[in-house]
Amino acid sequence: MIELLVTSDLVSVNKSFVEDITLTQLCAKLHTITGIEPNDMKLKLIFINSQDNGIIVPSKSNGDDQIFSQIDLSSVKGVHVEDTNENSMANQLKVSSSSTDNIGFKLSEEEYLSRSSSVLQWKKENQLGRFDPNYIAKRDQEKELQKDKIAQLIIGERCSVKTEGQPERRGWLRFIGKIPQINNDDxxxxxxxxxxxxxxxxxxxxxxxxxxxxxxxGAFVKINFVETGKKFTPFEIDFSDSDDEI
Known part of the structure; x- marks a missing residue:
């Protein structure tokens, strides 16, 4: 089994798959996770040791099954599922939730909760997000880990930043706290x-x-990727972007 981070505009979850899964089987499983129809999918494969990502469009390329069978899935760490159908339920919900002032597609809370085809229903059926029985426990544990980490950091001190798949970077820790524009938790x-x-x-x-x-x-980095200490003196290194900061 391999574990992949499955993401879409509305979902982000780690899931396990068999290594010899076919493209058709993968799309079927991704449908239950993201709610995106296989014929509307555009898949972006994110490789562990490469900045090059593979793009697969199952509904539009006859050779994709053969191409997919040649991919070593153990070298893949994630798959992003893009919905190419602008009129799909998932895309309508994304548009609706992007702004409270959006005058386009809108549902009342009662209508939204009652729609069996909504993303909310998909999450309920697949126990994703807040419908995961372990969600609260995991979130509480994460908050405790963040509190413990805060106690280990000192503002104004030298620091090291090590994000997954990226080279170490160094600098000064200037701020620790929440950023409401992102969320009220992290x-x-x-x-x-x-x-x-x-x-x-x-x-x-x-x-x-x-x-x-x-x-x-300057950058804002998730707290678990940061360490402080006088030992982290400046050095020169090649740098690249990371999804773990904004």
Whole structure:
């Protein structure tokens, strides 16, 4: 069995699959997870040791089954499922939830809860997100781990950032806290990097959380990827983008 991170615009979950799964079987399983019809899918395979990602469009390429059979799934860490049907229920829900002021597709809470074909129903049936029996326990455990991590970090001290699949980067820890524009649960670290390996100037969506620092020298990183200590002196290294920061 292999474990893949399955993502779409509405879902993010780790799932196990057999290594010899066919493309047809994979699409069927992805349908139960994301609610996206196989004929509407565009799959982006994310490889562990490569920045190159494979794109597969099952409904539009006759040779995809043969191509897929040649892929070593043990080298794949995730698959992103894009819905190419703009009129699908999943895309309508995405449009509806993107803004409370959206004048397009809208459902009242009662109508939304009653629709058996809604993404909410898919999540209920597949025990995803808050419908996972272990969701609350996992979330509480994660919050405790974040609290423990906060106690180990010191603002204003040298730091090291190690995100999955990326080289180590170093700089200064300038901020620890929540960023409401993202969510009200996670704790983020504001980093001033030694090199222009960041993504901002210490601000997010117009709110300045530290600095300002020179653009591209600042970033917000999930707390579990950060360590502080005087030993983390500057060094030069090649840097690349990461999905674990904004």
């Amino acid at each position: 704790i983020w670290c504001g980093i001033e990097f030694d090199e222009p390996s960041g993504k901002n100037d210490g601000s997010h969506k117009g709110v300045q959380y530290f600095g300002p620092v020179t653009n591209k020298y």
